[in-house]
Amino acid sequence: MAIQGPIPIGFEQVFPHGCYIVGQVEQVKDFDASTNGRTVYAKDKTTGxxxxxxxxxxxxxxxxxxxxxxxxxxxxxxxxTAPPAAAGLPITPVEFVGMTVTPYVGQTGRLAYSIRATGMRPPRTKQTSISKEAAA
Structure with missing residues (x-):
């Protein structure tokens, strides 16, 4: 099979209506490697x-x-670092870059996806995107 590992995907394909941060950025713990009193943090198996x-x-x-x-x-x-909060909004709009999805079978037996990215930024507006494309 030609596709192996995470599948590259665009932000607009995953979140066509945008998305909003509703919590804090947290480091993921590696529960298998952690022991009582010693926390080990997860590293990506491919990139480290x-x-x-x-x-x-x-x-x-x-x-x-x-x-x-x-x-x-x-x-x-x-x-x-999360983008700055928008004035007057209780949630922060965000756009992710370098996105991939990895399909897996969840605990319920249904297909699920792990969503990964290499970074985040304030969302680009459609007007900003169009202006940049026209200038190129």
Whole structure:
């Protein structure tokens, strides 16, 4: 099979209506390697980068409430910095770069996806994207 490992995917394909940070960036613990009193943090098996995660809410109005919040894992040597909060909003809009998805069979026997990225930034507006493309 030609596809092995994480599958590269664009932000717009995963979150066509955008997404919003609804929690803190946290370093992921490696529960298998950790022992009583000694915490070991997870590293990506392919890149060796530390793994961080941030909970986000999908902006798609058709997604069921129980499926609105997902964790995006970020591979980075240092703690990723969330974009600045937008004035007047209780949640922070975000866009992820270097995204991949890895399908797996979840505990319920259903297909699920692990979403990873290499970084995050403030979302680009469609106007900003169009202007940059026109200038190129």
């Amino acid at each position: 980068e530390l793994v961080w995660q941030v909970p986000v809410m999908d902006g798609d109005p058709t997604v069921k409430a129980s499926q609105k919040t997902v964790a995006v894992k970020i591979l980075s040597a240092t703690e990723p």
